[in-house]
Amino acid sequence: MRFPMNTPYTAQDIEILVREVLDTANDDLVLPIVQLGHPVLRQQAEAYDHQLPQELLEELLDAMRQTMYDAPGVGLAAPQVGIPLQIAVLEDLYPVPEEIAAQREREPLDYFEIFNPAYAAATDREAVFYEGCLSFEGFQGVVTRPADITANYQDRDGQKITRNFSGWQARIFQHETDHLSGTVYIDKAVTRSLINESELWRHESMDVATAQKVLKF
Template identity: 50%
Template sequence: MTHTPPRTPLGAAEISDLVDRILDAGTLPPIVQAGHPALRQRAAAFDGQLSRDRLERLIGLMRQVMHEAPGVGLAAPQLGIPLQLAVLEDQFDVDPEAATLRRRSPLEFLAILNPRYGPAGPTTAAFYEGCLSLNGLQAVVARPESVVLEFQAPDGAAQRREFSGWQARIVQHETDHLNGILYLDRAQLRSLSTNAEYAAHWAEAGTGKAQEGLGFDATPAGISVPGEHPDA
């Protein structure tokens, strides 16, 4: 990535009106796809644009959309809302071998505001990763295996938590969304596969078969975004 994504041009009143339209629609909003401007902008920091009740309603709606998709995380920009808010939850039953290799364990529901993360150690892990805003595609992304996340809880409390394994990957993916970053910006692009081709050729717990067959290494992409703080 050669430049910092621009900040959202929407002000507090415009964001508030947008949220009201989505909450009042009476249906689950669609997940916007790559090319939507909200996915390529730095979302506005949450600083009271929504009342406590409307924030709770938006969090509840985002959780519904995430479950319906289904997915393990959803950021507000994925609904076209340029606000620093994401929801995370991973309760899927997965293959035990894959769960062990990927260090994937259940993640209880969590809503985060204004998050920033940094690596909690030097180790990275590379696995195939997908996104609800890039339907039908997967690519290998190398990310820090453990991270420290600083964020604001919906009740306003400042929090700092460490995540590792697949939970750390979810945290990084969703925080990236809030800063205009898609996982493809960090991916080994030679690994890019449709879901069907991945299932046919590369579906295994690790990435060794895909690395050999598609001709890529799994080193980190080495980009930095505003959502990261390197000295956590």
């Protein structure tokens, strides 16, 4: 797959790249997820301004959604499949134990797409939890984020939308939006808290207080 290093990208660059990426999908429309070290994860993604024909955009969104489900994950940004566009898909409908859902303020999040998103803290409240990333497989780390945000984005038709998110929904939106500016969660994590997922059982489902005692951060 060709990855153009010149910026800004032309609409032709983007269209060619998207077609090449989609050619790598399997029969279930699942795309390879690039890992930390790929240059696309460290670049400012291009604002989406109708660079893609509608049919191609819909094909890309379908593939991103299937890739998110297959991973499985609760969000996927276009740079994670090698495309430097400000697009992400989000959904969190996985069943979780009530205790963990309450601890994380984790409410169901129906599928939606975000184009050219931004967010700002809506309150002074903060949330401290473990966080992982499909582009940094096998690890999680503690990240402090605003617990309540005001989010602005566009949908696939270009309509501007403003929504408020709290708890885990706010974390998902922030995580995916960060990807679009070349930021990966490890940039914001307490590095001493970093843990391989094979060790998570030692920390009572990623309980931060327990991990702080064991890992001394």
